[in-house]
Amino acid sequence: MNAVCLQSKQAKDLAVITPEIPEPGPGEIRLKVEAVGICGSDVSAALGKPNFDWVERPRILGHEFSATIDACGPGVSGWEKGQAVCALAIHSCHECDNCRAGNTQICEDRKIIGFHMSGAMADYVCVPERYVMPLRYGLSFIEGALVEPLAVASRCVLKMCDIQPGHSVIVSGCGIIGLLCALLARASGGNVIITGAEWDEDVRLKKARDLGFRTMVVSDDNPLADQIEEKVDRFIEASGAPPALAASSDSVKWGGLIGIIATYGANIDWAITEVVRREQKVHPCMAAAWDDFEAAMRHLRDGVIPVDELVETFPLTEAIEAFRASFEKTTPKAIMIPQ
Ligand SMILES: [Zn+2]
Numbered sequence: 001m002n003a004v005c006l007q008s009k010q011a012k013d014l015a016v017i018t019p020e021i022p023e024p025g026p027g028e029i030r031l032k033v034e035a036v037g038i039c040g041s042d043v044s045a046a047l048g049k050p051n052f053d054w055v056e057r058p059r060i061l062g063h064e065f066s067a068t069i070d071a072c073g074p075g076v077s078g079w080e081k082g083q084a085v086c087a088l089a090i091h092s093c094h095e096c097d098n099c100r101a102g103n104t105q106i107c108e109d110r111k112i113i114g115f116h117m118s119g120a121m122a123d124y125v126c127v128p129e130r131y132v133m134p135l136r137y138g139l140s141f142i143e144g145a146l147v148e149p150l151a152v153a154s155r156c157v158l159k160m161c162d163i164q165p166g167h168s169v170i171v172s173g174c175g176i177i178g179l180l181c182a183l184l185a186r187a188s189g190g191n192v193i194i195t196g197a198e199w200d201e202d203v204r205l206k207k208a209r210d211l212g213f214r215t216m217v218v219s220d221d222n223p224l225a226d227q228i229e230e231k232v233d234r235f236i237e238a239s240g241a242p243p244a245l246a247a248s249s250d251s252v253k254w255g256g257l258i259g260i261i262a263t264y265g266a267n268i269d270w271a272i273t274e275v276v277r278r279e280q281k282v283h284p285c286m287a288a289a290w291d292d293f294e295a296a297m298r299h300l301r302d303g304v305i306p307v308d309e310l311v312e313t314f315p316l317t318e319a320i321e322a323f324r325a326s327f328e329k330t331t332p333k334a335i336m337i338p339q
Protein backbone atom coordinates (compact mmCIF):
# COMPACT_ATOMS: atom_id res chain seq x y z
CA MET A 1 0.00 0.00 0.00
CA ASN A 2 0.97 3.67 -0.17
CA ALA A 3 1.59 5.72 2.96
CA VAL A 4 2.92 9.20 3.73
CA CYS A 5 5.89 9.00 6.05
CA LEU A 6 7.66 11.69 8.02
CA GLN A 7 11.19 10.38 7.72
CA SER A 8 13.38 12.45 10.05
CA LYS A 9 13.50 15.67 12.04
CA GLN A 10 14.80 17.57 9.03
CA ALA A 11 12.35 20.03 7.54
CA LYS A 12 10.08 18.68 4.80
CA ASP A 13 11.59 15.19 4.93
CA LEU A 14 8.45 13.44 3.72
CA ALA A 15 8.10 10.47 1.40
CA VAL A 16 5.40 8.24 -0.04
CA ILE A 17 6.44 4.75 1.04
CA THR A 18 4.98 1.32 0.34
CA PRO A 19 4.67 -0.70 3.55
CA GLU A 20 2.72 -3.95 3.91
CA ILE A 21 -1.01 -3.66 4.53
CA PRO A 22 -1.34 -3.91 8.34
CA GLU A 23 -3.18 -6.82 10.00
CA PRO A 24 -5.73 -5.89 12.67
CA GLY A 25 -4.77 -7.19 16.11
CA PRO A 26 -7.17 -8.23 18.88
CA GLY A 27 -9.77 -5.51 19.43
CA GLU A 28 -8.72 -3.63 16.30
CA ILE A 29 -10.41 -2.83 13.03
CA ARG A 30 -8.58 -2.39 9.75
CA LEU A 31 -10.00 0.67 8.05
CA LYS A 32 -9.75 1.44 4.37
CA VAL A 33 -8.99 5.15 4.36
CA GLU A 34 -11.29 7.13 2.06
CA ALA A 35 -10.10 10.70 2.73
CA VAL A 36 -7.42 12.14 5.02
CA GLY A 37 -6.66 15.77 5.76
CA ILE A 38 -3.36 17.52 6.35
CA CYS A 39 -3.55 19.25 9.73
CA GLY A 40 -1.61 22.32 10.79
CA SER A 41 0.02 20.03 13.32
CA ASP A 42 1.16 17.71 10.51
CA VAL A 43 2.63 20.75 8.78
CA SER A 44 4.39 21.88 11.97
CA ALA A 45 5.79 18.39 12.52
CA ALA A 46 6.92 18.17 8.89
CA LEU A 47 8.63 21.55 9.19
CA GLY A 48 10.54 20.27 12.23
CA LYS A 49 9.04 22.88 14.60
CA PRO A 50 10.06 22.52 18.26
CA ASN A 51 6.49 22.10 19.53
CA PHE A 52 6.37 18.82 17.60
CA ASP A 53 9.84 17.49 18.29
CA TRP A 54 8.29 14.78 20.46
CA VAL A 55 7.00 13.01 17.34
CA GLU A 56 9.21 10.02 16.66
CA ARG A 57 10.40 9.50 13.12
CA PRO A 58 9.86 7.63 10.88
CA ARG A 59 6.13 8.00 11.34
CA ILE A 60 3.14 7.55 9.03
CA LEU A 61 1.13 10.73 9.67
CA GLY A 62 -2.63 11.32 9.60
CA HIS A 63 -5.32 11.81 12.24
CA GLU A 64 -8.11 13.60 10.33
CA PHE A 65 -9.82 10.96 8.24
CA SER A 66 -12.86 9.09 7.10
CA ALA A 67 -12.80 5.43 6.15
CA THR A 68 -14.77 2.27 5.56
CA ILE A 69 -14.63 -0.91 7.59
CA ASP A 70 -12.31 -3.39 5.88
CA ALA A 71 -11.55 -6.22 8.33
CA CYS A 72 -12.18 -6.87 12.02
CA GLY A 73 -9.51 -8.35 14.28
CA PRO A 74 -10.13 -11.06 16.90
CA GLY A 75 -12.88 -10.15 19.35
CA VAL A 76 -14.45 -7.44 17.19
CA SER A 77 -17.96 -7.82 15.83
CA GLY A 78 -21.03 -5.80 14.92
CA TRP A 79 -19.50 -3.86 12.04
CA GLU A 80 -20.23 -4.29 8.35
CA LYS A 81 -17.54 -4.34 5.72
CA GLY A 82 -17.85 -1.11 3.74
CA GLN A 83 -19.58 0.80 6.56
CA ALA A 84 -18.58 4.50 6.61
CA VAL A 85 -16.77 5.61 9.75
CA CYS A 86 -14.40 8.15 11.22
CA ALA A 87 -12.24 7.77 14.31
CA LEU A 88 -11.24 9.63 17.41
CA ALA A 89 -7.73 11.03 17.01
CA ILE A 90 -6.70 10.69 20.65
CA HIS A 91 -6.36 7.33 22.36
CA SER A 92 -6.52 7.43 26.15
CA CYS A 93 -6.42 5.31 29.31
CA HIS A 94 -10.19 5.24 30.05
CA GLU A 95 -9.47 5.02 33.79
CA CYS A 96 -8.28 8.44 34.97
CA ASP A 97 -10.62 11.18 36.23
CA ASN A 98 -10.44 13.10 32.96
CA CYS A 99 -11.26 10.03 30.89
CA ARG A 100 -14.16 9.14 33.19
CA ALA A 101 -15.49 12.67 32.79
CA GLY A 102 -15.38 12.28 29.01
CA ASN A 103 -12.36 14.56 28.63
CA THR A 104 -10.21 11.93 26.96
CA GLN A 105 -8.26 14.64 25.12
CA ILE A 106 -6.56 15.64 28.38
CA CYS A 107 -5.76 12.13 29.57
CA GLU A 108 -2.16 12.23 30.75
CA ASP A 109 -1.58 8.94 28.94
CA ARG A 110 -3.04 10.21 25.67
CA LYS A 111 -1.62 8.99 22.39
CA ILE A 112 -2.43 10.59 19.06
CA ILE A 113 -2.88 8.49 15.96
CA GLY A 114 -0.43 9.62 13.29
CA PHE A 115 2.00 11.02 15.88
CA HIS A 116 2.48 8.31 18.52
CA MET A 117 1.51 5.45 16.19
CA SER A 118 0.93 4.82 12.51
CA GLY A 119 -1.67 7.18 11.12
CA ALA A 120 -4.21 7.37 8.35
CA MET A 121 -2.20 8.92 5.51
CA ALA A 122 -2.21 5.46 4.03
CA ASP A 123 -4.47 3.14 2.07
CA TYR A 124 -5.23 1.24 5.30
CA VAL A 125 -4.86 1.87 9.02
CA CYS A 126 -5.64 -0.33 12.05
CA VAL A 127 -7.52 1.35 14.89
CA PRO A 128 -8.83 -0.06 18.21
CA GLU A 129 -12.58 -0.57 17.89
CA ARG A 130 -13.42 1.75 20.77
CA TYR A 131 -12.17 4.79 18.83
CA VAL A 132 -14.13 4.03 15.65
CA MET A 133 -17.45 5.80 15.20
CA PRO A 134 -20.06 5.62 12.46
CA LEU A 135 -20.00 8.51 10.02
CA ARG A 136 -23.55 9.77 10.51
CA TYR A 137 -26.21 11.61 8.51
CA GLY A 138 -24.95 10.35 5.14
CA LEU A 139 -21.97 12.69 5.31
CA SER A 140 -19.51 12.37 2.43
CA PHE A 141 -15.99 11.04 2.96
CA ILE A 142 -14.61 14.55 2.38
CA GLU A 143 -16.92 15.86 5.09
CA GLY A 144 -15.82 12.93 7.22
CA ALA A 145 -12.20 14.04 6.94
CA LEU A 146 -13.27 17.42 8.33
CA VAL A 147 -14.96 15.96 11.40
CA GLU A 148 -11.79 15.96 13.53
CA PRO A 149 -10.67 19.57 12.91
CA LEU A 150 -14.28 20.73 13.17
CA ALA A 151 -14.62 18.86 16.48
CA VAL A 152 -11.57 20.75 17.75
CA ALA A 153 -13.06 24.08 16.67
CA SER A 154 -16.45 23.09 18.07
CA ARG A 155 -14.98 22.31 21.49
CA CYS A 156 -13.29 25.71 21.54
CA VAL A 157 -16.19 27.81 20.28
CA LEU A 158 -19.19 26.10 21.83
CA LYS A 159 -17.84 24.61 25.04
CA MET A 160 -14.94 26.81 26.08
CA CYS A 161 -15.78 30.24 24.69
CA ASP A 162 -19.56 30.12 25.25
CA ILE A 163 -20.35 32.45 22.36
CA GLN A 164 -23.83 33.96 22.64
CA PRO A 165 -25.93 35.84 20.08
CA GLY A 166 -24.66 39.39 19.77
CA HIS A 167 -21.18 38.69 21.08
CA SER A 168 -18.39 40.47 19.27
CA VAL A 169 -15.67 37.98 18.40
CA ILE A 170 -12.17 38.22 17.00
CA VAL A 171 -10.72 35.09 15.50
CA SER A 172 -6.97 35.64 15.36
CA GLY A 173 -5.57 33.57 12.51
CA CYS A 174 -7.05 32.55 9.18
CA GLY A 175 -5.89 28.96 8.79
CA ILE A 176 -8.49 26.22 8.67
CA ILE A 177 -8.98 26.13 12.45
CA GLY A 178 -9.48 29.88 12.49
CA LEU A 179 -11.97 29.70 9.63
CA LEU A 180 -13.86 26.82 11.23
CA CYS A 181 -13.98 28.68 14.57
CA ALA A 182 -15.23 31.79 12.79
CA LEU A 183 -17.96 29.85 10.98
CA LEU A 184 -19.13 28.22 14.21
CA ALA A 185 -18.96 31.51 16.12
CA ARG A 186 -21.08 33.17 13.45
CA ALA A 187 -23.56 30.28 13.54
CA SER A 188 -23.80 30.87 17.30
CA GLY A 189 -24.81 34.47 16.67
CA GLY A 190 -21.42 36.13 17.07
CA ASN A 191 -20.27 39.12 15.02
CA VAL A 192 -16.90 37.90 13.84
CA ILE A 193 -13.74 39.61 12.60
CA ILE A 194 -10.90 37.43 11.30
CA THR A 195 -7.31 38.66 11.46
CA GLY A 196 -4.19 37.67 9.59
CA ALA A 197 -0.72 38.83 8.67
CA GLU A 198 0.20 40.78 5.54
CA TRP A 199 1.19 37.59 3.72
CA ASP A 200 -2.30 36.19 4.35
CA GLU A 201 -3.99 39.00 2.48
CA ASP A 202 -4.19 37.45 -1.00
CA VAL A 203 -5.21 33.90 -0.15
CA ARG A 204 -6.37 33.19 3.36
CA LEU A 205 -7.91 36.54 4.28
CA LYS A 206 -9.47 36.69 0.83
CA LYS A 207 -11.03 33.32 1.59
CA ALA A 208 -12.31 34.70 4.87
CA ARG A 209 -13.88 37.65 3.04
CA ASP A 210 -15.36 35.31 0.42
CA LEU A 211 -17.02 33.52 3.34
CA GLY A 212 -18.55 36.85 4.35
CA PHE A 213 -16.27 37.85 7.21
CA ARG A 214 -14.75 41.21 7.97
CA THR A 215 -10.94 40.90 8.02
CA MET A 216 -8.04 42.90 9.41
CA VAL A 217 -4.32 42.74 8.71
CA VAL A 218 -2.29 42.93 11.89
CA SER A 219 1.38 43.89 12.07
CA ASP A 220 3.83 45.39 14.55
CA ASP A 221 3.15 48.80 12.98
CA ASN A 222 -0.60 48.33 12.93
CA PRO A 223 -1.73 46.52 16.08
CA LEU A 224 -5.20 45.07 16.24
CA ALA A 225 -6.26 47.11 19.26
CA ASP A 226 -5.76 50.31 17.19
CA GLN A 227 -7.95 49.02 14.37
CA ILE A 228 -11.09 47.87 16.16
CA GLU A 229 -13.77 50.37 17.10
CA GLU A 230 -14.57 48.57 20.34
CA LYS A 231 -13.02 45.86 22.43
CA VAL A 232 -14.63 42.46 21.88
CA ASP A 233 -16.38 39.93 24.12
CA ARG A 234 -14.44 36.93 22.85
CA PHE A 235 -10.98 36.53 21.32
CA ILE A 236 -9.99 33.19 19.84
CA GLU A 237 -6.25 32.83 19.21
CA ALA A 238 -5.87 30.36 16.37
CA SER A 239 -2.76 31.69 14.65
CA GLY A 240 0.01 30.24 16.80
CA ALA A 241 1.90 33.55 16.43
CA PRO A 242 3.32 34.53 19.84
CA PRO A 243 2.77 38.30 19.34
CA ALA A 244 -0.91 37.71 18.56
CA LEU A 245 -1.49 36.08 21.93
CA ALA A 246 0.75 38.55 23.74
CA ALA A 247 -1.36 41.46 22.42
CA SER A 248 -4.76 39.78 22.75
CA SER A 249 -5.68 41.31 26.10
CA ASP A 250 -5.69 44.85 24.65
CA SER A 251 -8.47 43.94 22.20
CA VAL A 252 -10.75 42.22 24.72
CA LYS A 253 -13.33 43.81 27.04
CA TRP A 254 -12.54 43.77 30.71
CA GLY A 255 -14.16 40.58 31.97
CA GLY A 256 -14.08 39.13 28.43
CA LEU A 257 -12.62 35.82 27.40
CA ILE A 258 -9.52 34.76 25.49
CA GLY A 259 -9.74 31.22 24.07
CA ILE A 260 -6.44 29.69 22.98
CA ILE A 261 -6.70 26.93 20.42
CA ALA A 262 -3.22 27.25 18.90
CA THR A 263 0.10 25.96 20.20
CA TYR A 264 3.29 28.01 19.92
CA GLY A 265 6.76 27.29 18.66
CA ALA A 266 8.30 29.66 21.21
CA ASN A 267 7.64 30.93 24.70
CA ILE A 268 5.55 34.06 24.92
CA ASP A 269 6.31 37.35 26.62
CA TRP A 270 2.78 38.07 27.85
CA ALA A 271 1.92 40.90 30.27
CA ILE A 272 -0.30 38.63 32.33
CA THR A 273 -0.75 41.22 35.10
CA GLU A 274 -2.87 43.22 32.64
CA VAL A 275 -5.06 40.17 32.14
CA VAL A 276 -5.47 39.86 35.92
CA ARG A 277 -6.30 43.52 36.39
CA ARG A 278 -8.91 43.31 33.65
CA GLU A 279 -10.16 39.98 35.01
CA GLN A 280 -10.15 38.51 31.54
CA LYS A 281 -10.75 34.79 31.41
CA VAL A 282 -8.23 32.69 29.56
CA HIS A 283 -9.36 29.36 28.26
CA PRO A 284 -6.97 26.93 26.59
CA CYS A 285 -8.60 24.36 24.30
CA MET A 286 -6.89 21.11 23.40
CA ALA A 287 -8.15 18.82 20.65
CA ALA A 288 -11.51 17.09 21.03
CA ALA A 289 -13.40 14.24 22.67
CA TRP A 290 -16.16 11.92 21.50
CA ASP A 291 -19.04 14.33 22.06
CA ASP A 292 -17.20 17.05 20.11
CA PHE A 293 -16.95 14.64 17.17
CA GLU A 294 -20.69 14.04 17.40
CA ALA A 295 -21.26 17.81 17.52
CA ALA A 296 -19.03 18.27 14.46
CA MET A 297 -21.10 15.77 12.48
CA ARG A 298 -24.24 17.71 13.42
CA HIS A 299 -22.67 20.99 12.26
CA LEU A 300 -21.85 19.35 8.92
CA ARG A 301 -25.38 17.94 8.67
CA ASP A 302 -26.79 21.40 9.38
CA GLY A 303 -24.76 22.97 6.57
CA VAL A 304 -22.86 25.39 8.81
CA ILE A 305 -19.59 24.60 7.02
CA PRO A 306 -19.24 25.36 3.28
CA VAL A 307 -17.03 22.33 2.73
CA ASP A 308 -16.41 22.83 -0.99
CA GLU A 309 -15.01 26.31 -0.38
CA LEU A 310 -12.51 25.10 2.21
CA VAL A 311 -11.16 21.90 0.75
CA GLU A 312 -8.75 21.03 -2.03
CA THR A 313 -8.29 17.36 -2.85
CA PHE A 314 -5.17 15.53 -4.00
CA PRO A 315 -4.50 11.84 -4.70
CA LEU A 316 -2.64 10.30 -1.75
CA THR A 317 0.16 9.46 -4.16
CA GLU A 318 0.62 13.22 -4.68
CA ALA A 319 1.08 13.82 -0.97
CA ILE A 320 4.26 15.82 -1.49
CA GLU A 321 2.33 18.28 -3.65
CA ALA A 322 -0.49 18.40 -1.08
CA PHE A 323 2.02 19.17 1.67
CA ARG A 324 3.66 21.83 -0.49
CA ALA A 325 0.30 23.58 -0.88
CA SER A 326 -0.06 23.35 2.91
CA PHE A 327 3.45 24.68 3.59
CA GLU A 328 2.84 27.56 1.21
CA LYS A 329 -0.63 28.18 2.67
CA THR A 330 -2.19 28.30 -0.77
CA THR A 331 -5.07 26.05 0.28
CA PRO A 332 -7.19 26.22 3.44
CA LYS A 333 -7.36 22.43 3.77
CA ALA A 334 -5.64 19.79 1.65
CA ILE A 335 -7.42 16.45 1.75
CA MET A 336 -5.83 13.40 0.20
CA ILE A 337 -7.74 10.57 -1.39
CA PRO A 338 -6.18 7.09 -1.50
CA GLN A 339 -6.61 5.31 -4.84
ZN1 LIG B 1 -5.46 18.00 13.51
Ligand SMILES: [Zn+2]
Nearest residue numbers: 093096099107
Ligand atom coordinates in the same frame (compact mmCIF):
# COMPACT_ATOMS: atom_id res chain seq x y z
ZN1 LIG C 1 -7.08 8.79 31.02
